[in-house]
Amino acid sequence: MAVTWSPFSRPTNGADTGTSDTASDNFSGFGGNDTLIGGAGDDTLNGGAGSDLLLGGDGIDLLAGEGGSDTIIGDRGNDIFIGGAGDDRLIWNNGDGSDRISGNAGDDVVEVNGAGGAGDTFRLEQDAQGRAIFDRLNLVPFTLTVDTAESFEVNGAGGDDIFDVNDLTQTSISAVSFTGGGGNDSLDGSGTSTPLTGSGNVGNDTLIGGAGDDTLNGGADSDLLRGGDGIDLLAGGGGSDTIIGDRGNDIFIGGAGDDRLIWNNGDGSDRISGNAGDDVVEVNGAGGAGDTFRLEQDAQGRAIFDRLNLVPFTLTVDTAESFEVNGAGGDDIFDVNDLTQTSISAVSFTGGGGNDSLDGSGTSTPLTGSGNVGNDTLIGGAGDDTLNGGADSDLLRGGDGIDLLAGGGGSDTIIGDRGNDIFIGGSGNDRLIWNNGDGSDRISGNADDDVVEVNGAAGAGDTFRLEQDAQGRAIFDRLNLVPFTLTVDTAESFEVNGGGGDDIFDVNDLTETSISAVSFTGGAGNDFLDGSDTSTPLSGFGGNGSDTLYGGAGDDSLYGDAGNDFLRGGNGNDLLTGGGGSDRFVFNSGAQYNNAALGVDKIADFNRASDRIVLDQTTFLGLNNLSDIQIVANDAAAATSFRLITYSLGTGNLFFNPNLRSPGFGTGGLFANIDNDNNPFTAAPVLAATNFEIVG
DSSP states (O other), rough: OOOOOOOGGSOOOOOOEEEOOSSSSSSEOSSOEEEEEEOOOOOEEOOSSOOOOEEEOOOOOEEEESSSOOEEOOOSSSOOOOSSSSEEEEEETOOOOEEEEESSSSOOEEEEOOOOSSEEEEEEEEEESEEEEEEOOOSOOEEEEEEESSSSEEEEOOOOOOOOOOOOOTTTTOEEEEEESSOOOEOOOOOSSEEHHHHHHHHEEEEESSSSOEEEOSSSSSOOOEESSSSOEEOSSSSSOOOEOOOSSOEEESSOOOOOEETTOOOOOOOOOOOSSSSSEEEEEOOOOOOOEEEEEESSEEEEEEEOOSOEEEEEEEEEEEEEEEEOSSSOOOEOOOTSSOOOOOEEEEEEEEEEEOOOOOOOEEEEEEOSSSSSEOOOOSSSOOOESSSSOOOEEEEESSOEEEEESOOOOOEEEEEEEEEEEOOOOOOEEEEETTTOEEEOOOOSEEEEEEOOSSOOOOOOEEOTTTOOEEEEOOOSOEEEEEEEOOOOOEEEOOOOOOOOOEEEOTTTOOOEEEEEOSSSSOOOOOOOOOOOEEEEEESSSOOOOESSSSSEEEEOOOOOOEEOSSSOOOOOOOOOOOEEEEEESSSEEEEEEOOEEEEEEOOTTEEEEETTTSSSTTOOGGGGGGESSSHHHHHOOOOSSSEETTTTTEEEETTTTTOOOOOOOOEEOOSSSOOTTTTTOOOGGGEEEEEE
């Protein structure tokens, strides 16, 4: 039978408790904080004034809170909730039916508690009448139709829960929260502008905000948080989390674990705290347009990351361990300044497709730079840096520290700077540069035609030595001043510039190395190049000063320049140019004359007024005095001369003639050609025996 129970039939108007049986009952609490519990029938419970608790039980119940802040639980059956005045909590528990809810006046909350252990798939959206429609799409499906309420609180309980929140702008809902429980849960609010609060709790959760101002907390384990538009608070909690702010000025809190905190092009100015663990701030620039980035510290010891062009923004980083900056397309610029007061211990830069620039000269924080495609400029700082130019022709400069410098494809220029660095040229014709003050470096030019360039001290004379080791590597040493060693696995040539002072450069056997050419520029000072122990072709340029340039067994090119220079080509077909001053052109192989070994040298600029040709008696056996030298009209006359040395006025050729009066040169022959202007179309210089010197 139907029972109507009213506490007002009693003398007091207090807090009452009513419990129904299996019948369809009608309870009214009236005044006081009442508890009304329905049974299995279709009950009508009315809390009246006061903050009441209404539980519908089974059946199709009508539950009206009336005045006060009421708690209404429908239980099983398709119930109707009417909150009334006050801030009401309208609760659906797992196993309940499809309910109709009207919170009415006040700040009302619809609370949904999902299945414990089984993952729920929930959806919240609006219908054409502006009502909020909440569905479970799996397990035992149900629908909550919400005419009026201010917020939703959804608790997934156990299992892998999914909650999609769509557009609610036509509803009364102004806030939605989700607590995931124990599984790998998913909140997707990308379709709504209603502010969201999401908590993943235990499990690897995915929490995606929308266009509102959202608060997302991943909880334990490794979570993905994405803020969407709006000003969001994103807290990773425990585990290694990935946090993406999206548009709006967001706050990132990484929590414990190794977190990745991501800014993408178009996002706002964010505040970032990685907290415990090894946290990475990742910045992804504009695709196609060049970014100009700057990273520095402020007076509070925070890392400040700015984009200075396009749409400017600022990241304020309280704590994180590293920055990863990706320029994407365009010509990107990234300047890294002092970070010693911050928590940042590593910075990396990937340039993308344009001609990019990384300048870390203002920092001691270790840098990793990759230019990728384009003609890039990567400059390290005082830390131990790793720079890779990628494709095309790049400039890499290590700065102080122990750096790894890889040119990649293209013709690259690599400068180690201070510290003991590793150079890897890669494919292309690379230039690998050591400057005075740099450390002892390891160099691999790799493919193509690579040059090792050494620039000595500007004012003090260097003593250099180049030789091979047992592994077939070229070993370049400075033996004085501040000594250093370059160990060259592969390169094709050496270019050594002495700078100021009296420089010495000894070049020894290099036949087991990849070096096929060596050049030396002495600069100011009286310089000495000694290549007498090598067969590798040499190029020597004395510069100012009285220089001594000795070639070896290769085809050498020696240029004395200004000053009184001493040039000896050695074996091979050499080009000798004295330059200004009184120069000596020396022919001395260190052994008895051998035409095949000695070769034919070209003297390009002989000045008969000041220069001399010096002939050594060891090489030119039997040569004793100037009377053994004859000037003849042509080469034919030279072949029949009775003198040991004959010079042809017609050609400028200089011969050794051990046959004397017998026709031909016998074991001798042509060993030099003399010119005074390095022009084959002008006459050879007119020489006399007095233009020669004989030494023993």
